[in-house]
Amino acid sequence: MENIAPALLDWFYANRRILPFREDPTPYHVWLSEIMLQQTRVSAALPYYERFLAALPDIPALAGCEEEKLHKLWEGLGYYSRVRNLQKAAKIVCTQYGGQLPADYNALLALPGIGEYTAGAIASISFGLPVPAVDGNVLRVFARLYNDPRLVTDPQVKREFTARVMEHQPPAKAGDYNQALMELGALVCLPNGAPLCEQCPLGTLCRARAAGTALSLPQKTPPKARRITPVTVVLVLNEGRVLLQQRPAKGLLAGLWQPVLWEDTTLTAAETAARLAALGLDCTGAHFTPLPAAKHIFTHIEWHQSGYFLTVPEQPAPAGCVWAGKEQLEAAYTLPGAFKVYKKLLLTKLL
Ligand code: SF4
Known part of the structure; x- marks a missing residue:
């Protein structure tokens, strides 16, 4: 597989959505936006993001916020453990790192509520570190790009996909590359319904497109009955x-x-x-x-x-x-x- 980064980045710079946390990607902004976007669409999250930052403009403010006010700022977004973990992590950041998120992938990963994906997003987008940030969008793009029918929910398969993602990552543009993959998954290589292969910068390289299998990928374990x-x-x-x-x-x-x-x-x-x-x-x-x-x-x-x-x-x-x-x-x-x-x-x- 030819390196996808040049075509992907050209496409990203021409087509990316203008989003507030992209325009001013401080570690706090990227962190907050990624936590909000875990279970919420971008359009629904944006007003919350703006309101949250207006009320709590930095990590010390978040750490010191009274619980009822914090819940109120999150009201309507659901999955409240996200905001409780944000605050727990903010308190640790204040006591251990002087109120600034550390420029270190493993230190980020050790904070409450920050998993591999979020640590990777903050480390690469805000600090420019060459680490992966693999979410569902990226797994879908790579399952299709390589026409790989294995279960992306399997941790070993996810590790192998992550290694592939890193083979293509230009170290000096790690943050843009990670965002470009996510953006491609969100705007072109769509999760529900047919992907927009005609508009895809990776269309000529994509093995699932050539094989006509894109719609059946990625393979996932069916969700448990509720x-x-x-x-x-x-x-x-x-x-x-x-x-x-x-x-x-x-x-x-x-x-x-x-x-x-x-x-x-x-x-x-x-x-x-x-x-x-x-x-x-x-x-x-x-x-x-x-x-x-x-x-x-x-x-x-x-x-x-x-x-x-x-x-x-x-x-x-x-x-x-x-x-x-x-x-x-x-x-x-x-x-x-x-x-x-x-x-x-x-x-x-x-x-
Ligand atoms: S060509 Fe189609 S299936 Fe392949 S990565 Fe692009 S949008 Fe996805």
Whole structure:
């Protein structure tokens, strides 16, 4: 295989998207953008990126940010462990590296939430180090370029693909080369549907294109079936406020706020009333109105939510809970995307 870098880089310089973290690729900017883009499309992530940086312009600011504000800045992006790890890493960077990310691939890799790909992206793009940054886009491009039908999810195969990526990398342009591969995967060698081979700078070299196999590559192990979990959600209302409870500090949606709920069960109105009473809540005279069903998909779990809303007499919030009005719901408490149907209902109809 002829070296792909010259054609790839020419294409990149002519076609790359202008993105804020590319225009000012400081280590912090590249780090933040890569973490945001792990589970989020570029167009969806951009407003979050701008807002996050305006609020927390550098690593010391991130390290010192109060947890609720941090969650609020991430609200809507999901996968909150990403932002918690960002902050954990920022604290380490402040104590060990004076608030600046280290120009060292292995030191980056040792930080919470930074895997091989992110370490490679920061090291090559911001520090110009000749290291790989292999994400799903790059694996797809190389599986097709070499017409290689092996499973890219196999760690050994991924290592071999990474070695191939490095055979083509010009050491003086490591960051541009890595970005060019990702950009080609995002814009031309597309993941869903037919790749745009007519526009591809590697079209004449590509073995899958010649063999007509591009659409079947890359090969991946099929994802595991998700576990379906019924969830009973209860919107307990009083005088324009809703009762929120904080989730445990560890596990799914750790530390975030939610309506009162019970997982792994679909409760009747009578069973729900008994559970609310056990929480210490006075539901005298309350009418249980069914909520619309809602579904939320996590990586391995699917929540099938149903439940009730009811109005209760004025009373203090039970332990671990707070009463939140409309303003606090919008400005202070982070309700994860799993509850977006019920949050909308609260904000538009109930509060
Ligand atoms: S020619 Fe087509 S399949 Fe091959 S790398 Fe380019 S876009 Fe992908």
